[in-house]
Amino acid sequence: MTIRTMVQAALLATITSVLAQIAIPLPGGIPFTLQVFGVFLSILLLGKKAFWGMLTYLLLGVIGLPVFAQAQGGIGIILGPRGGYITGFVISGLVGGYVVEHAKFSLKGKILGTLISLVIIYFTGTIQLAFTTKLSISEALTVGTLPFISLDILKGVMAIVLSKYIHKALPGAGVNING
Numbered sequence: 001m002t003i004r005t006m007v008q009a010a011l012l013a014t015i016t017s018v019l020a021q022i023a024i025p026l027p028g029g030i031p032f033t034l035q036v037f038g039v040f041l042s043i044l045l046l047g048k049k050a051f052w053g054m055l056t057y058l059l060l061g062v063i064g065l066p067v068f069a070q071a072q073g074g075i076g077i078i079l080g081p082r083g084g085y086i087t088g089f090v091i092s093g094l095v096g097g098y099v100v101e102h103a104k105f106s107l108k109g110k111i112l113g114t115l116i117s118l119v120i121i122y123f124t125g126t127i128q129l130a131f132t133t134k135l136s137i138s139e140a141l142t143v144g145t146l147p148f149i150s151l152d153i154l155k156g157v158m159a160i161v162l163s164k165y166i167h168k169a170l171p172g173a174g175v176n177i178n179g
Contacts, residue, residue, distance in 0.1 A: 012053030028143030047101025084128025
């Protein structure tokens with residue numbers, strides 16, 4: 001890993017940490033946050049290197065820093081009902097980022113990478129939510145996935161649009177994030 005990748009990972013972990021604090025608690029125990037927007041932005045800007053940013057984010061939270069939603073941290077969050085979603089951020093950083101990068105950051109690749117990332121996050125999150133709370137998969141989907149689909153798709157669209165402008169602006173500022 002290069003120093004550039006380490007700096008980018010730290011920056012993306014920080015952005016995701018800040019976005020996690022914009023949280024609205026919901027009855028099912030899974031809050032509405034902007035963390036997924038941070039994941040999307042990561043994969044859309046860095047491709048598969050987003051893995052390092054999301055892994056950094058997860059590790060910062062695991063050691064107890066209050067980077068997760070509602071200023072929480074610790075291994076208990078990762079092992080609890082919400083941990084599967086956060087673990088999904090790391091996996092989607094790699095897989096979704098790979099899709100975006102493989103498609104050369106094209107619009108089609110960004111859309112596909114964003115959707116694949118969302119499916120990964122929902123899958124890992126729903127499985128762990130069901131397991132830790134003894135809910136059926138259908139109940140876990142009702143509580144931990146269905147309320148978020150439309151808003152997460154909107155976050156994806158917003159991240160795709162924003163990434164386009166960021167990709168255009170950075171070279172003019174002398175910054176090459178994908179070099």
